[in-house]
Amino acid sequence: VTNAAKLRMAALSASLAVFATACGGGGSSHQNTIAASSSNVETITVNAGPAGGYPNGVFTSVRVCVPSTSNCQVIDGILVDTGSYGLRLLSSTGGGALTVPLPDQTGSDGNPIGECAPFVSGLTWGPVANADITISGEKASNLPVQVVDGSFASLPKQCAAFGVPEQETLSGQNGLGANGILGVGPLVQDCGSQCTQTGSSNPDLYYDCAGTTCTVYAESLAAQVQNPVAAFATDNNGVIVELPQTSTTSSVTGSLVFGIGTQSNNALANATVFPINSKVEFNTSFKGQSYPAFVDSGSNALFFLDSNTTSLPECSDNSSFYCPGSNTSLSATTAATGSASETVKFTIGNADSLFSDPSAFVFPTLGGPNSGTFDWGLPFFFGRDVYTAIDGKSTPGGQGPYWAF
Amino acid sequence: MQARVQSSQHSGYTLHEMQSATGTTVREYVSPAGMVFAVAWKGPYAPNLQQLLGSQFEQYEQAIRTSSGRASHGPVTIRLANLVVQLSGHMGDYSGRAYIPDKVPTGMSLESIR
Numbered sequence: 001v002t003n004a005a006k007l008r009m010a011a012l013s014a015s016l017a018v019f020a021t022a023c024g025g026g027g028s029s030h031q032n033t034i035a036a037s038s039s040n041v042e043t044i045t046v047n048a049g050p051a052g053g054y055p056n057g058v059f060t061s062v063r064v065c066v067p068s069t070s071n072c073q074v075i076d077g078i079l080v081d082t083g084s085y086g087l088r089l090l091s092s093t094g095g096g097a098l099t100v101p102l103p104d105q106t107g108s109d110g111n112p113i114g115e116c117a118p119f120v121s122g123l124t125w126g127p128v129a130n131a132d133i134t135i136s137g138e139k140a141s142n143l144p145v146q147v148v149d150g151s152f153a154s155l156p157k158q159c160a161a162f163g164v165p166e167q168e169t170l171s172g173q174n175g176l177g178a179n180g181i182l183g184v185g186p187l188v189q190d191c192g193s194q195c196t197q198t199g200s201s202n203p204d205l206y207y208d209c210a211g212t213t214c215t216v217y218a219e220s221l222a223a224q225v226q227n228p229v230a231a232f233a234t235d236n237n238g239v240i241v242e243l244p245q246t247s248t249t250s251s252v253t254g255s256l257v258f259g260i261g262t263q264s265n266n267a268l269a270n271a272t273v274f275p276i277n278s279k280v281e282f283n284t285s286f287k288g289q290s291y292p293a294f295v296d297s298g299s300n301a302l303f304f305l306d307s308n309t310t311s312l313p314e315c316s317d318n319s320s321f322y323c324p325g326s327n328t329s330l331s332a333t334t335a336a337t338g339s340a341s342e343t344v345k346f347t348i349g350n351a352d353s354l355f356s357d358p359s360a361f362v363f364p365t366l367g368g369p370n371s372g373t374f375d376w377g378l379p380f381f382f383g384r385d386v387y388t389a390i391d392g393k394s395t396p397g398g399q400g401p402y403w404a405f
Numbered sequence: 406m407q408a409r410v411q412s413s414q415h416s417g418y419t420l421h422e423m424q425s426a427t428g429t430t431v432r433e434y435v436s437p438a439g440m441v442f443a444v445a446w447k448g449p450y451a452p453n454l455q456q457l458l459g460s461q462f463e464q465y466e467q468a469i470r471t472s473s474g475r476a477s478h479g480p481v482t483i484r485l486a487n488l489v490v491q492l493s494g495h496m497g498d499y500s501g502r503a504y505i506p507d508k509v510p511t512g513m514s515l516e517s518i519r
Contacts, residue, residue, distance in 0.1 A: 055475045083479075083495035118451030120492050120499065121481045122469065161455035164469045177476070187497055194450070200426035203450035279449070280497040296495050299479030303493070308516065319484040320477035355475045370480040371502065372519045373493050377479055 032385045034242045035265045039137030040235045040258040046243065046378070047251040048361045050077030050097070054177040055355070056300035056363050056378040058243070060256055062182060063134040064089065066100055067142045072132075073100045077179040080256055081298030082241065082388045084183030085190040086225035087133060088117065088124050090176055091149040097179040098147060102129035105144060107208045107217055114207040114214050115146050115225060116159030117190060122166040122175065124148045125155055128206070133228050135182075138258050140231035144223055148176065153212045158204035181298070182228070184239045184256075186276055186401035187391050189224040196220055230390050235259025237393035238400060240266055241297055245383030248354060249362045252382075260387055260404075261396035271387055271404040273397040274336040282336035282403065284344075284374040286310075291374050293334065295386060295403045299377030301363070302346060303370035304332070312348055314369060321351035321368040332374065342405075346379065417510030418442070429499070431457065434518060442508035443518045447500040458490070458503055465490050465503075 035041045042060050049057045061076035075089065075097045090096025104112040105128040113128045126149035133140045150165055166176045183190065191205045198218050206224070207214035230236055235258040243254035259266045274282045284293035286305060301321060307313055310330070315323035328348050335341040349365035364382045380386070389400030397404055411422045421433040429448025433441050441459075446452045455462045468483045468490075483490040492501040502518050509515065 053475065054478075057478070085496060117496075118499070119496070120479060120494055121477070123451075158453075161453045162451045163454055164466055175476070177478070183496070185496065190496060191450075192497075194427065201428075203427045205450075280495070294495055294498065296479065298495075300477060301479065303477075303480040306516070314482065314484070318474060318477070319482040320480070351475075368477055368480065369482050369491070370493050371491050372516065373480075373500065375480055375493065375495075 031245065032242065032383055034244060035240075035255040035257045038263070038265055040263055040266065042136040042256045043253060044080055044241070044243070044256045045251060045253050046362045049079075049177050050179050051095075051177045053361075054300075055361055056366055057177060057361075058241070058254075058297055058378060058381075059178065060135070060182060062087065062180070064098070064100060064102070065132040065134070066102060067130050067132050071100055073098070075179050079178040079181045079298060080241065081181050081183050081296070082185045082239070082386070083294070083296030083298045084119065084181060085185050085187050085227045086146065086183045087131075087143070087180065087228055088146040088148050088183070088225070089180040090178070091126070091147055093151060094126075094149050096148065096176075102131050102145070102147060104129055105223060109208065111208045111210050113217060113219065113223070114153055114209045116156065116162065116205055116207065117146060117225070118162045118205070119166065122164050123159065123162045124176070124181075125150055125159060125165050126152045127209075128223070128225060135228070136258070138229075138232045138235060140228040143228055143231055144225050146225050148180070153209045153214050156204075156207055156214045156216075158216065159207075184227060184229050184388065186238075186280070186388050186403070187227065188230045189221055189226045191219070191224055193221065195224060227390060229258060230393070232258065235262045235266070236390075237262065237395050238387060238389040241381055241386045241388075243381045243383070246362055246364055248357070248360050248364065250359050252362050260389055268387065268395070268397045268404060271385065271397075272340050272342050273402050273404045274334060274339045275398075276401040276403065277337070280401075282334065284332050284334050284376075286330075286332045286374070290335075291372060293374035293376065295376045295380065295388070295405075297378055297381055297386070299375045301366040301368045301377050302348065302379050303368045303375040303377055304373070306369050306371045312367065315351050318351065319369070321366065322348050323350045323352050324348060325350070327365060344376075344380070417513055425452075432519075434504075436508065436510070440508060443502065443504035445500075445502035445519050449497055449499070451499050452501070461488050461503065464488060
């Protein structure tokens, strides 16, 4: 919030001044900054996505090259996800766009390495490959990425125990709804040190695949699929997702800015820093009770608590969304150890009514249940510059990981 | 599940708490007749849902595969006639719970299953 905006609100009513730092996300009234085109800025768009019909998906494009060659491809329709780490590309044979022949990563025995990456609602399965990645003017060379391709090898039994491959959901369509996922969250690797271990403490993400048969593999940190931003030569300490305030509509455009405090266009300004704890969470309180919380552009609604606590009924035809009788205004307070707290006002609408407009894909009031937890999904980002600082990286707001807004 | 089990008695059920080798805390809620009517979990890695849901896993998978309409991406609530499954979190932080609504003891709050 600019000082001018604060003054305007204070002039309207003294009682509104306490909310002056709490604008954004469905129903408030101020303008955040959206960075102009620059070498550290990539355009992002919230729209139906490459498969059509995706509610509240924020997409961008990435240039992908076979390492150290000019055999390259620009792939659009890639979901920008601050809740995961690493680039995943859906192969053209799996319904995606990737066609350039990225070389498989191989293990110590020369066999290709596969990955089973668990997301909350499903998983992605396919080989780990290496690619040179360029987004706007930023480049990561020989980066381990995941190619999402179910034909790579049989799904290992440990992987099947995590749930259902994303590409098999939505009644046989491309359930991913995107050509890939750009994981630019607050950590570097998508697994970390436990995947380097052998035995029962290995969480079963990486596999050595002989033919179609895969066995769990101890994958080094450097070889794991990882956040491309951390691998950039410059502007590598985090990202800012900048989307304008909006009403329900078909499409909005914003900016994905690389780096925090590294250029004139990515200063932390007056954003409040919320350090992230070892569980990759901070806190949010609602009606006097504190809950674990996180910020995630890849979650397509504000997912929080339950009907009993919020008095918002679930939709009768889809229990993952709320369907109140009318728009409902609420507030919650975000906090973290060693940070200031901040009140966030938001509005939840009726998902069935929102979805009844077939041309609408941008929903600032979409909400759903998430028992005992607050997931500040994409609606939170509208009208608010949201900073994600990467674990171990220095920034003007201190060392990551943190969220700031 | 490799685990040290801690048990505690509550009104209408016994709670078994254990930790998997990958660091996920699992809580099993068991009726006096020995039936697991609810399970909840939280940890840094994805849980073995097949193990947690047992014989209900196929029913859950089927519900995920056949979901239609505008999809939720993120937390999921699957509400079937005899099973509720709720999954939450993000990469690095996975939590959730499942319960059989008919078998939850009268007077036990659903919010306490976590």
